[in-house]
Amino acid sequence: MTSELLSGFRMLDLADEKGALCGKMFADMGADVIKVEPRGGCSTRRIPPFLDDLPNEDRSLYFLAYAAGKRSVTLNLGSPDGRALLADLVRKSDFLVESFPPGYMGSIGLGYDHLAEINPRLIYTSVMPFGDKGPGSAYKAYDIVTWASGGPMFMMGEQGKPPLEMSLPQAGLHAGAEAAVASLMAHYPREIEGVGQRVVVDMQACVVWTLMNEQAMPIMHGDHIRRDGMYHAAIGARRKLVYACKDGYISTLLIGGRGVGVISMKGLVAWMAEKGFAAEWMANKDWTAWVPGILMKATEEYFREIVDLEERVQRFFATMTKREIYTEALSRRILLAPVATAADIAADDQLKARDYFVRIDHETLNRALTLPGAFAKLSATPIGPVRRAPRLGEHNHEVFHELLGIDGARLGALRAAGAI
Amino acid sequence: MRRYALEGVHVLDFAWVGVGPITTKYLADNGADVIRVESLARPDVLRLAPPWKDAQPGINSSQFFASYNTSKKAITLDLGKPRARELVLKLLPWADVVAESFTPKALRKWELDYDHLRAHKPDIVMLSTCMQGQTGPNAMYPGYGQLMAALSGFYHISGYSPGAPPCPPYGAYSDFIAPRFAACALLAALDYRRRTGRGQYIDVSQYEAALHNIAPALVDYFASGRVLGPRGNRSERYAPHGAYRCADQGSEERWIALAIANDDEWLAMLSVFGNPPADGRFATMAMRIEDRTALDEFVGGLVRGFEARSLTAALQAAGVSAYPVQNCLDLHHDENLEAFGFWHWLDHKAMGSSPYEGLQHRLTGTPGELRSPAPTLGEHNDEILGGMLGLDAAEIAQLKEEQVVF
Numbered sequence: 001m002t003s004e005l006l007s008g009f010r011m012l013d014l015a016d017e018k019g020a021l022c023g024k025m026f027a028d029m030g031a032d033v034i035k036v037e038p039r040g041g042c043s044t045r046r047i048p049p050f051l052d053d054l055p056n057e058d059r060s061l062y063f064l065a066y067a068a069g070k071r072s073v074t075l076n077l078g079s080p081d082g083r084a085l086l087a088d089l090v091r092k093s094d095f096l097v098e099s100f101p102p103g104y105m106g107s108i109g110l111g112y113d114h115l116a117e118i119n120p121r122l123i124y125t126s127v128m129p130f131g132d133k134g135p136g137s138a139y140k141a142y143d144i145v146t147w148a149s150g151g152p153m154f155m156m157g158e159q160g161k162p163p164l165e166m167s168l169p170q171a172g173l174h175a176g177a178e179a180a181v182a183s184l185m186a187h188y189p190r191e192i193e194g195v196g197q198r199v200v201v202d203m204q205a206c207v208v209w210t211l212m213n214e215q216a217m218p219i220m221h222g223d224h225i226r227r228d229g230m231y232h233a234a235i236g237a238r239r240k241l242v243y244a245c246k247d248g249y250i251s252t253l254l255i256g257g258r259g260v261g262v263i264s265m266k267g268l269v270a271w272m273a274e275k276g277f278a279a280e281w282m283a284n285k286d287w288t289a290w291v292p293g294i295l296m297k298a299t300e301e302y303f304r305e306i307v308d309l310e311e312r313v314q315r316f317f318a319t320m321t322k323r324e325i326y327t328e329a330l331s332r333r334i335l336l337a338p339v340a341t342a343a344d345i346a347a348d349d350q351l352k353a354r355d356y357f358v359r360i361d362h363e364t365l366n367r368a369l370t371l372p373g374a375f376a377k378l379s380a381t382p383i384g385p386v387r388r389a390p391r392l393g394e395h396n397h398e399v400f401h402e403l404l405g406i407d408g409a410r411l412g413a414l415r416a417a418g419a420i
Numbered sequence: 421m422r423r424y425a426l427e428g429v430h431v432l433d434f435a436w437v438g439v440g441p442i443t444t445k446y447l448a449d450n451g452a453d454v455i456r457v458e459s460l461a462r463p464d465v466l467r468l469a470p471p472w473k474d475a476q477p478g479i480n481s482s483q484f485f486a487s488y489n490t491s492k493k494a495i496t497l498d499l500g501k502p503r504a505r506e507l508v509l510k511l512l513p514w515a516d517v518v519a520e521s522f523t524p525k526a527l528r529k530w531e532l533d534y535d536h537l538r539a540h541k542p543d544i545v546m547l548s549t550c551m552q553g554q555t556g557p558n559a560m561y562p563g564y565g566q567l568m569a570a571l572s573g574f575y576h577i578s579g580y581s582p583g584a585p586p587c588p589p590y591g592a593y594s595d596f597i598a599p600r601f602a603a604c605a606l607l608a609a610l611d612y613r614r615r616t617g618r619g620q621y622i623d624v625s626q627y628e629a630a631l632h633n634i635a636p637a638l639v640d641y642f643a644s645g646r647v648l649g650p651r652g653n654r655s656e657r658y659a660p661h662g663a664y665r666c667a668d669q670g671s672e673e674r675w676i677a678l679a680i681a682n683d684d685e686w687l688a689m690l691s692v693f694g695n696p697p698a699d700g701r702f703a704t705m706a707m708r709i710e711d712r713t714a715l716d717e718f719v720g721g722l723v724r725g726f727e728a729r730s731l732t733a734a735l736q737a738a739g740v741s742a743y744p745v746q747n748c749l750d751l752h753h754d755e756n757l758e759a760f761g762f763w764h765w766l767d768h769k770a771m772g773s774s775p776y777e778g779l780q781h782r783l784t785g786t787p788g789e790l791r792s793p794a795p796t797l798g799e800h801n802d803e804i805l806g807g808m809l810g811l812d813a814a815e816i817a818q819l820k821e822e823q824v825v826f
Binding site for chain 2: 004005006021025029047048049051052061062064065066130131133134135136137138139140141142143144145146147148149150151152153154155156157158161162163164165166167168170173174177178179180181182184185186187188189191192193195196197198199200201202204205206208209210211212213214215216217218219220221224225226227229230232233241242244248249251252253257258259260294330333335336337338339340341342343345346349350351353354356357367369370371372373374375376377378379380381383
């Protein structure tokens with residue numbers, strides 16, 4: 001069932017991959033999200049890979065994931081009739097999200113100032129790769145370029161090799177989620193005072209925000225972090241973050257400290273001792289005070305201990321599988337995690353116990369697809385995906401006829417004129 | 421129109437470390453009154469984490485903590501003590517929202533969990549966020565964002581080639597995904613409450629929120645059994661696509677990221693380099709994708725002598741998507757972040773003046789901002805216990821003596 005949380009609110013979604021997640025989150029929360037697509041379809045329909053590797057406008061996995069729950073209409077914004085129809089839709093909508101190059105919407109008469117005259121309640125959210133004021137406002141920004149501009153790329157990869165991005169580009173997802181937050185931020189006062197506003201999301205800034213505040217290091221400590229492969233790079237010490245095991249990798253940061261840190265280290269050392277992998281010095285170590293390289297400078301002695309510990313843990317983990325290690329760690333409260341693949345995630349007991357994944361019927365593809373479920377569990381108004389991604393223009397009739405009241409003859413004429 | 425979007429919204433914030441405080445920071449920077457409840461009995465671990473003022477640790481010297489707790493006030497209450505609980509219940513009528521991010525058993529132990537709080541305030545909106553959610557076999561398993569990023573699949577899609585070891589994204593990556601989801605749930609729930617009078621409980625699993633950022637790979641696996649793995653910077657849509665080394669700057673490596681989506685952009689890129697004799701192997705997208713190793717070498721050779729920043733300007737002027745691969749210091753000199761007004765200088769009580777990351781969005785009608793630097797531990801004890809709760813100086817002194825206020 002569609003969520004009650006945002007039911008009754010409507011969003012026009014004119015965003016590509018720089019903002020697709022925004023509308024998806026709104027749809028999950030129960031809003032009526034209408035994707036406004038050009039004649040050939042939104043570019044997100046052409047993002048590979050495709051379901052079963054069959055390229056087709058309805059089979060992009062990206063689109064299937066991030067257009068779920070949206071309706072689709074086709075509108076030619078290049079034609080006056082198409083623009084007039086968008087204005088009609090704006091009258092009946094609460095939110096609009098777009099990610100065109102800055103200035104484009106204004107140049108075709110669909111900028112905020114104009115649409116706010118039509119509907120003063122409108123919240124108009126623009127996702128911009130490099131804002132709307134700097135020299136970069138005119139820049140072309142594919143995802144890897146924004147990722148590079150914001151800092152995380154420099155810190156990902158091995159020394160001496162090129163900086164990396166992930167196999168699934170991330171910058172647009174951060175921007176899309178931020179657009180959802182900012183739109184709802186403007187929604188709160190709008191519902192009280194009746195006035196909408198324009199919202200700008202800066203994609204580069206969204207990427208910078210993922211750096212865990214490392215941007216402050218050069219200011220406060222005089223140097224910046226450099227990428228170090230499978231090590232957590234900290235100034236003055238490298239700490240191993242990934243360990244090979246029998247069938248893949250395990251991630252952990254071997255540090256003590258108060259509370260759960262010391263419980264974890266004691267638990268790991270005890271387990272290693274049982275299996276004959278612990279060194280003598282580890283048995284009576286005060287792990288509460290052992291946080292070198294993270295919370296304290298690593299001395300020569302600490303370096304020897306770090307290297308010995310990390311090597312022994314590596315030999316120990318190499319004897320077991322991801323699942324064996326994680327299962328034991330859960331019961332001993334040792335802080336680690338498998339470097340999970342999609343297959344591991346699909347089989348995870350915790351997600352199963354919480355009924356996380358959702359199966360959605362795609363009668364258009366003659367099958368059901370499984371999607372990530374609710375991004376939050378809400379007690380009074382549960383949310384989550386309930387409908388599949390739309391076919392191109394699937395809801396033209398519903399939206400133009402039922403919502404806007406355009407009759408069949410006029411629709412035919414608009415179609416013939418290329419507006420729809 | 422009001423000055424800030426969330427003027428008049430009141431938040432009681434028990435959250436600590438990353439996801440919780442970052443979520444309530446959204447509200448605080450946009451005008452909500454947020455009171456953090458902390459205690460020296462269990463200090464927020466970020467208060468002890470670097471970077472520190474003058475590289476010296478101290479409970480009020482962490483710029484890390486300060487970055488995620490701007491615009492908030494702070495009191496100290498040792499929630500393990502019954503008298504502290506009474507004071508929380510006295511503050512509760514004031515609050516619209518309660519947020520917390522302990523492992524699920526903590527608030528139950530102190531009888532401050534949702535069921536207890538709503539008995540006192542039925543329409544409270546409460547957010548709990550922890551690693552893997554409030555229920556299920558792993559609910560009590562503690563952790564941190566680096567581990568959740570591994571568990572939610574990001575490490576496995578980070579590396580140079582299929583089968584190569586992971587090169588994880590930096591830091592506690594999922595800590596910077598979940599807050600945006602949590603903030604949306606919270607803001608929507610707050611408005612739902614305003615419309616209907618109904619409060620509710622929000623359970624955000626950092627893990628489950630993060631999985632939304634790899635959704636296509638999960639849909640694919642469930643449908644076809646295909647597992648997405650590491651593949652360097654290779655893309656099915658762009659060629660070339662990656663980071664290429666430019667002229668070094670002193671001892672610092674300099675790289676440029678660029679991506680070419682079609683043959684027109686490829687020709688535009690070549691024109692920037694004076695139309696070198698590009699060998700016919702790379703004329704079409706299909707050909708460039710076919711021989712990416714040679715393509716990367718070719719492009720690497722073209723950019724090697726150039727300065728990354730001026731090359732970016734030249735490429736972008738020709739319609740080619742490119743940008744320097746920036747390090748953390750570069751960000752402070754980035755003209756686009758500057759133009760957006762991203763950096764905010766704040767004068768912190770214990771740390772003095774330094775730059776902080778600002779908001780990543782701008783509400784043009786009711787812009788949020790970093791309204792005040794993060795509070796020192798218990799900075800507002802007297803103001804809130806005295807002013808809001810009406811305790812007199814002697815009572816407050818007594819509570820400090822008994823380490824209830826601690």
